[in-house]
Amino acid sequence: MGHTRAMAKSKVAVLKVKPETILDDIHRLNELAGMKDALDDSATTILKDNISWHFPFPGANTTPWQLEGTILSLKEMGFDDQSCVQNKTVVTDAFKGEDLNGYLPILKKFDIPVLYNFKDEDMKWIEYRPKARMRVLDRIFPDGIYLPDYFFGKNIVHLPTVKCHIYTTTTGAMKNAFGGLLATHRHYTHSWIHETLVDLLAIQKEIHAGLYAIMDGTTAGNGPGPRTMKPVIKDYMLAGSDQVAIDAVAAKMMGFDPMSLDFVRCAHEDGLGIGDVRDIEVVGDDISGESWDFSVGDNGASMVGDLMWFGPMKRFQKLFFHTPLVNVFIFGSEAYHDYYRWPMKDKHIFEGWRKNTHWGQLFSAYQRGDAEATFAKAAQAQPRP
Numbered sequence: 001m002g003h004t005r006a007m008a009k010s011k012v013a014v015l016k017v018k019p020e021t022i023l024d025d026i027h028r029l030n031e032l033a034g035m036k037d038a039l040d041d042s043a044t045t046i047l048k049d050n051i052s053w054h055f056p057f058p059g060a061n062t063t064p065w066q067l068e069g070t071i072l073s074l075k076e077m078g079f080d081d082q083s084c085v086q087n088k089t090v091v092t093d094a095f096k097g098e099d100l101n102g103y104l105p106i107l108k109k110f111d112i113p114v115l116y117n118f119k120d121e122d123m124k125w126i127e128y129r130p131k132a133r134m135r136v137l138d139r140i141f142p143d144g145i146y147l148p149d150y151f152f153g154k155n156i157v158h159l160p161t162v163k164c165h166i167y168t169t170t171t172g173a174m175k176n177a178f179g180g181l182l183a184t185h186r187h188y189t190h191s192w193i194h195e196t197l198v199d200l201l202a203i204q205k206e207i208h209a210g211l212y213a214i215m216d217g218t219t220a221g222n223g224p225g226p227r228t229m230k231p232v233i234k235d236y237m238l239a240g241s242d243q244v245a246i247d248a249v250a251a252k253m254m255g256f257d258p259m260s261l262d263f264v265r266c267a268h269e270d271g272l273g274i275g276d277v278r279d280i281e282v283v284g285d286d287i288s289g290e291s292w293d294f295s296v297g298d299n300g301a302s303m304v305g306d307l308m309w310f311g312p313m314k315r316f317q318k319l320f321f322h323t324p325l326v327n328v329f330i331f332g333s334e335a336y337h338d339y340y341r342w343p344m345k346d347k348h349i350f351e352g353w354r355k356n357t358h359w360g361q362l363f364s365a366y367q368r369g370d371a372e373a374t375f376a377k378a379a380q381a382q383p384r385p
Contacts, residue, residue: 009274009279009280009281010240010241010242010244010245010273010274010279010280010281011033011034011240011241011242011245011280011281011282011283012033012238012239012240012242012245012246012249012280012281012282012283013029013030013032013033013238013239013240013282013283013284014236014237014238014249014253014282014283014284014285014287015028015029015032015236015237015284015285016235016236016285017029017218017235017236017237018235018358019065019358019359019361019362019374019378020374020375020378020379020381021378022065022069022218022362022375023065023068023069023072023375025069025237026065026066026069026070026072026073026214026237027069027072027073027076029214029237029238029239029284030070030073030077030214030239032239032283032284033212033239033240033241033283034241035073035074035077035212035239035241036077036078037241038210038211038212038241039079039155039157039209039210039212040155040209040210041077041078041079042209043081043153043154043155043209043210044081044082044083044154044155045074045079045081045082045083045154045155045156045157045210046082046083046084046085046150046151046154046155046156046157047067047070047071047082047083047084047085047112047157047159048084048085048156048157048158048159048176048177048180049061049062049067049084049086049098049103049159050062050158050159050160050161050176051086051092051094051097051098051101052092052161052163052171052225052226052227053092053097053226053227053337054092054093054094054096054097054100054101055100055338055342055346055347055350056100056101056102056350056363057227057229057231057346057349057350058219058221058231058349058350058353058359058360058363059161059162059163059219059220059221059225059229059231059232060161060163060221060225060226060227060229061097061101061161062101062103062159062160062161062216063101063161063216063218063219063359063363064101064102064103064106064363064366064371065218065362065366065371066159066161066214066216066237067103067106067107067159068106068371069214070157070159070214071106071110071112074157075110079155082110082112083112083113083114083115084103084107084112084113084114084115085114085115085116085117085148085150085151085180086098086114086115086116086117087116087117087118087179087180088116088118088179089179091334091337094116094118098114102363102366102367105366105369106366115150117148117150117180117183118183122150123148123149123150123151124148124149125146125147125148125149125183126146126147126148126149127144127145127146128145128146128147128203128207129145130145130199130202130203130206131206132199132202132203132205132206132270134199134202135192135195135196135198135199135266136192136195136196136199137196137199137200140192140196145203146183147181147203147207148180148181151180151181151207151208152207153207153208153209154208154209155208155209155210155211155212156177156180156204156208156210156211156212157212157213157214158173158176158177158212158213158214158243159176159213159214159215159216160172160173160175160176160213160215160216161215161216161217161219161220161221162215162216162217162220162221162234162236162238162250162253162254163220163221163222163225163226163229164221164222164223164224164225164226164229164254164294164295164296165225165226165296166224166225166226166296166298167190167193168193168194168197168261168263169251169256169261169296170247170250170251170254170256170261171225171226172213172215172246172247172250172251173213173215173243173246173247174197174198174200174201174243174244174247174263174264174267175197175263176213177197177200177201177204178196178197178200181200181203181204182196182200193263194261194262194263194266195262195263195266197263197267198263198266198267198270198272201243201244201267201272201273202270202272204243205272210241211241211243212239212240212241213238213239213240213241213243213246214237214238214239215237215238215239215246215250216237217234217235217236217237217238217250217253218233218234218235218236218237218359219231219232219233219234219353219357219359219360220232220234220236220254220292220294222254222292222294222295223294223295223296223297224296224297224298225296227337227341227346228337228341228346231349231353232292232294233357233358233359234253234292236253236285236287236290238250242273242274242280243267243272243273244264244267244268244272244273244274244275245273245274245275245280247261247263247264247275248264248274248275248276248277248280249277249280249282249287251264252277252290252291253287253290253291253292254291254292254294255291255292255293255294255295256294258275258276258277259275259276261275362374
């Protein structure tokens with residue numbers, strides 16, 4: 001499907017934000033992005049946070065202020081019926097992640113139920129036959145595409161962060177659907193990850209009442225993400241209903257050409273959103289000068305992944321990943337990230353960020369349970385109009 005410049009523009013809101021006013025900033029961001037019009041106020045709204053690593057590495061995961069600000073903004077706009085859905089991956093523990101990243105006190109505060117797509121008592125996986133033409137999912141899963149029944153007919157608000165990714169260069173709103181909509185066999189899709197994300201967006205447009213994303217770039221992730229990165233303070237947040245457009249704008253800010261990213265270009269070509277930044281209306285702050293020169297690079301885990309998913313070993317995937325041998329790779333990744341990288345390097349980066357940056361100090365306030373007092377103190381210090 002070719003692109004014509006006559007297509008209607010998509011809107012993405014981008015704001016420079018501050019810890020002292022972050023909850024108000026997020027609401028203003030959502031007003032600019034048109035969240036109220038993007039969602040169905042008669043439907044439940046699923047909050048789909050992003051836990052790329054259960055450890056609280058800066059830039060990797062949904063931030064507590066991103067979650068709280070979104071909940072408050074939704075309530076302000078009349079979306080009181082909210083739930084949070086978690087998923088696990090072969091290398092990420094959802095229970096540890098929601099605890100260490102500070103989500104549970106926030107969800108409890110607002111009485112928002114937490115459901116798990118891997119618990120039968122919360123939701124069942126049912127076969128779905130997409131109306132849209134699938135690029136790869138029907139071939140990857142010839143026995144049927146299965147989705148959580150709970151997702152049908154509900155709004156979903158994705159809460160990704162601005163960061164790089166070793167397999168897709170950048171990751172954001174489109175990639176955030178990956179964990180929620182595909183079951184534990186989703187690693188089958190890695191060799192076709194770009195096409196998979198496009199298929200998942202087409203499916204989301206069919207099953208959800210409304211679709212929206214709020215992306216946190218207060219601390220962005222440069223390097224071989226989504227876990228082992230260099231956190232960079234950027235003080236930005238983005239929001240929009242066009243998942244392709246918000247990913248394109250974030251990619252442009254990181255210094256990449258959005259249309260060179262296959263998942264953006266293919267979704268654009270399929271008419272699922274706008275990936276050409278010339279046809280995206282950016283509202284809020286001027287980001288024309290933002291180009292951060294991010295690059296992905298490699299780490300030990302990514303080099304193994306490149307070999308297995310995209311390199312000469314690709315033809316042996318069914319042997320390695322569709323048999324119990326997959327546990328060898330799961331153990332290897334877990335050992336590398338959780339028992340080498342975190343204690344030897346990344347925990348120290350986290351502690352330095354928490355101590356020495358304004359966003360890290362806000363994270364500490366959430367951990368202590370006194371973020372509310374921090375906001376109140378900042379509000380009192382504001383000069384009266």
